[in-house]
Amino acid sequence: MESLSFYENQFIKADGLISEGDTAGAKEVLEEILAQYPDFGKAHNHLGWIHYNKLSNYDKAIYHYKLAMKFDPKYPASYLNYTYLLVDIGRYSEAKEHIAHTFVTLENADYCSYNSELARIAEYEGDYILSYRLYKAAQKNALNPNFIDNMAANMKRVYHKMSIFEKLKLKFK
Template identity: 80%
Template sequence: MESLSFYENQFIKADSLISEGNSADAKELLEEILSQYPDFGKAHNHLGWIYYNKLSDYERGIYHYKLAMKFEPKYAAPYLNYTYLLIDIGRYAEAKEHIKFTISNLENADNSSYNSELGRMAEYENQYSAAYNYYKEAQKNALNPNFIDNMKANMKRVKDKMSIFEKLKLKLK
């Protein structure tokens, strides 16, 4: 078995391949890494991302995200990626529980992103006031100007969907 540092370098190559849009070669490299180091959490995260985003194999994506969180419990990426996947496949109750757990237990959780995702779910469920408040909370702690602009656009879109009574409630706050 080759040294872990060799596979860490291979992981960096796989990450670059994904960035370049070469998911097929990245997938092969990640599978090779995991054949030697099945507890390499970051490789599981990236493989989960490929299964979810490129192959639409949600169950395999979930499987790898869960392994990534198990083997790298302080690595934030699989927690957020798993959230995106759950929401995209409509498993809102699980996503909400996962977000609650993550915010409570992960030191470096990106609260702005999680509030944005809570807002997205509330909007999908036609709970426009709640969505507005989640987007507002997401914007409050954000640092990225593009993210802040997106939250403003989300709040405007949701406000446009609100009934007159919901809009009045916002003004009374």
């Protein structure tokens, strides 16, 4: 059995392969890592990402994200990636519970991204006032100029979806 540091280096290689667009190569390397170290949380996260984003295999993605959070509970990417998946597949109540759990358990949660996802859920559910406010909260604490611009565009889109009464409520609350 090779040392863990070898597999950490293999993980870095897999991460690079994903960045280069070689998803198949990355998947192969990640599966090799997990064959030797089944509790390597970051490898589970990346496999979850591949199953979700490239293979549309949501059940396998969920499986790997849950293992990633179990085996590496301080790795924030797994929590956020799992959130994106739950929202994208319309499991809003699970996503809200997961986000609430993440806020309690994860020290370095990206509140901007989570507020953006909560806003997206509220928008899908037709609660445009809440959605607008959450996008605004996400924007307020953000540092990335592109993220800030995206939140502004999201707020504008949601504002245009509001009824006249919702717009008035927004202004006077």
